[in-house]
Each structure stands twice: as C-alpha cells, then as structure tokens.
Amino acid sequence: MIEISTSPATTTLVIAGDLDLAERDQFPEIAARVVGLRRQLLVIDMCRVTFMDSTGAAFLISLADSGRKRGGATVLRGCDDRDLFVLEVCGALDLFRIDVDHRCDPPAGANAS
Structure with missing residues (x-):
C-alpha cells in the first residue's frame, strides 16, 4: 500500500508491505501523481x-x-540496511538523501519492553 500526502513544499509517500514485482502495476499511476504535484521535496x-x-x-x-530533473530532492526515511543495499547495488544511492535521524513508530499493537 502506498499513501500520498502533500504540504505546500513536500510530497510524502508512506509505503507499507512489499515494494516489489508483484506491486509494479500501481507504480506508473503513483509516479504520475507524484510528478504532477510538482513539489520540490519528496x-x-x-x-x-x-x-x-x-x-x-x-x-x-x-x-x-x-x-532531480526539476531541481528537487528525494529523502528516504525509515530505510533499513537491506533496502539501502539494494539501492547501492543499483548504483543509485547518491540520488537520495538519507534521513538518519528519523525513528519509526513501533508497529500497532507492539508491546513496549
């Protein structure tokens, strides 16, 4: 599932579940919506x-x-090491700013230890 939200300068995509071949049918529509919003920061x-x-x-x-072609920037937050590795293997890690300060909320229903 991919949710899109916006502010005056930012588009935020919240992705849940798998981001893989099985989900590819929704990618063109989402990409078109994001590009159409024309925000400087994704x-x-x-x-x-x-x-x-x-x-x-x-x-x-x-x-x-x-x-980037429009002069904007893309920030990844909440990426784990394996996702960063996939982007690195693809030779594309330098296209992204990595938010190293972001801390993900615990999953719903998770008990605090």
Missing part, C-alpha cells in the same frame, strides 16, 4: 516496507530522478 517513508526488490528500487529511482 519524502519516502519506508518504515513499514517488509521487502524491496530491484523492481521496487527502480520505482524509487525513477521518482528520485524525476525530482
């Missing part, structure tokens, strides 16, 4: 991503590349 919240393959990485790369 924040991609990956706190609830459970798996990302090269198809999901290609989707993120296309979003970042579109934004």
